[in-house]
Amino acid sequence: MSRKPIIAGNWKMNKTAAEAREFIDAVKNSIPSNELVDTVVGSPALFLEGMKKGVKDTELQVAAQNCYWEDFGAFTGETSPAALEALGVDYVIIGHSERRDYFHETDEEINKKAHAIFKHNMTPILCCGESLETYEAGKTAEWIEGQITADLKGLSAEQVSNLVIAYEPIWAIGTGKSADANIADEICGVVRATVEKLYGKEVAEAVRIQYGGSVKPENVAEYMAKENVDGALVGGASLQADSFLALLDFVK
Ligand code: PGA
Numbered sequence: 001m002s003r004k005p006i007i008a009g010n011w012k013m014n015k016t017a018a019e020a021r022e023f024i025d026a027v028k029n030s031i032p033s034n035e036l037v038d039t040v041v042g043s044p045a046l047f048l049e050g051m052k053k054g055v056k057d058t059e060l061q062v063a064a065q066n067c068y069w070e071d072f073g074a075f076t077g078e079t080s081p082a083a084l085e086a087l088g089v090d091y092v093i094i095g096h097s098e099r100r101d102y103f104h105e106t107d108e109e110i111n112k113k114a115h116a117i118f119k120h121n122m123t124p125i126l127c128c129g130e131s132l133e134t135y136e137a138g139k140t141a142e143w144i145e146g147q148i149t150a151d152l153k154g155l156s157a158e159q160v161s162n163l164v165i166a167y168e169p170i171w172a173i174g175t176g177k178s179a180d181a182n183i184a185d186e187i188c189g190v191v192r193a194t195v196e197k198l199y200g201k202e203v204a205e206a207v208r209i210q211y212g213g214s215v216k217p218e219n220v221a222e223y224m225a226k227e228n229v230d231g232a233l234v235g236g237a238s239l240q241a242d243s244f245l246a247l248l249d250f251v252k
Pocket of ligand 1: 168174175176212213214236
């Protein structure tokens with residue numbers, strides 16, 4: 001089965017509204033057809049309304065970087081998945097290692113978010129990944145299997161077929177130290193094997209798996225050439241318009 005590639009930028013807590021607008025104006029007419037690749041920008045929640053207006057009638061899609069699992073209520077400072085749906089947001093990144101580490105998010109919470117995002121007709125980009133300690137102890141595969149099993153709990157086969165999972169080794173994020181393409185392929189393969197164990201072969205063949213961690217225009221094609229890597233989740237190299245566009249050159 002051929003899976004459509006998906007390249008997603010993750011701006012993290014960067015840019016002002018004016019800078020977000022400038023970026024969209026600079027890239028929007030140069031994005032390849034979404035018959036070839038899904039191209040997504042993950043923006044701070046503050047700019048999502050403007051971003052959705054800015055990408056109207058273009059091939060760009062928009063992701064939030066987080067949301068809560070309840071629709072509305074007394075949850076000061078949280079972002080409602082119902083409100084994201086109303087804006088027309090396409091994807092929501094969940095379980096990023098920065099959320100897990102700095103904000104102590106648990107697999108149980110990430111699982112609730114995944115259910116809420118599907119309920120609101122958006123697609124989760126679910127991140128998983130191991131620490132340097134786990135990697136060096138040779139325990140990456142069991143760690144990843146544990147995260148994925150907990151994060152997908154109760155999701156249907158149809159939901160998981162449509163899901164995007166990002167494998168991001170924590171030791172490769174923002175460090176300039178990317179996991180080489182063979183490691184990325186191997187661990188994305190572990191993610192796929194875990195999905196197969198839980199949901200069967202057809203779902204495992206359908207789910208799209210990204211690699212993330214110091215992906216740049218210079219190395220993206222190497223990752224994309226690998227069997228189990230269907231895309232990239234990109235932080236630093238997604239911030240500048242020219243670099244973001246260059247990440248998409250592999251489809252040409
Ligand atoms: P990076 O970040 O590309 O800057 O390493 C990736 C991510 O955290 O999603």
